[in-house]
Amino acid sequence: MIRIQPQDFDPGAELAAFSSGKTSVGGICLFIGLVRDYMGHDPEAGSEVRAMTLEHYPGMTERQLEAIEAEAHRRWPLEDTLVIHRHGRLEPGERIVLVAASSAHRDAAFEACRFLIDWLKTKAPFWKIEHTQDGDAWVDAKDSDDAAAARWDK
Amino acid sequence: MKVLYFAWLKAKTGVGEETVTAPPGIDTVGRLIEHLKTLSPGHAAAFETLSVVRVAVNQDYGGLDTPVKAGDEVAFFPPVTGG
Secondary structure (H helix, E strand, O other), X not given: OEEEEOOOXXXXXXXXHHHOOOOOOOEEEEEEEEOOOEOOOOOOOOOEEEEEEEEEOOOHHHHHHHHXXXXXXXXXXXXXXXXXXXXXXXXXXXXXXXXXXXXXXXXXXXXXXXXXXXXXXXHOXXXXXXXXXXXXXXXXXXXXXXXXXXXXXX | OEEEEOOHHHHHHOOOEEEOOOOOXXXXXHHHHHHHOOOOHHHHHHOOOHHHOEEEEOOEEEXXXXXXXXXXXXXXXXXXXXX
16 A cells, blocks of 8 residues: 555554554564654754755655555565655655565565665655755765665565 | 756756647757757756756656657756766
8 A cells, every 4th residue: 555645644553553453464564764853864963953844756656656566466476555745745753655465474574665765765666855045956866776675666 | 848957057047847849840858958058047957967957757767859749758967876
């Protein structure tokens, strides 16, 4: 399931609903991404981020995420997957994204969860602009994200 | 066709969405970009460095050689940074 929304989500409630009534599931892997309070990779060097705004491409976002989800199901024997992604203005510490995968066995759940977030970061049409004391700056795509996604190429 | 701009491409062109009636012969993304660059200085600036511009035609990723025709939805945006 895919959900794109401005409002926050409750990880506990999402997890409970995701696993409810599925006795063939042996394990769930769930990842949550949060807003960091500094720019870039180095907390000492990066300017303080006061907030960020996430823009997306309605329609294409859902289309791409559904394709990513379908690819995960093609690669692993999954019971279910869930992707929740927020948009709009977010402050440090807030949740941005949740991805989860459930399967009969943990290996598939772990690998599919990592795959979902890695592909999402390089294929889903979202863009972040960071608001700092020095002004607003669009976040540049990272080579490390491309490398993380490329691990799943085949 | 409907042309969309996101993130800093929207800031540079000054529009999020516009309807473009392309002249005859505009049949690929690359040729469409050459036409769009003539619309305003902001459009020209947005397409100055194509290595940092991504394109989707009818919501699927494409490239400079991807065909376009009347009625298509063509979107331009920077490399994505979600998650």
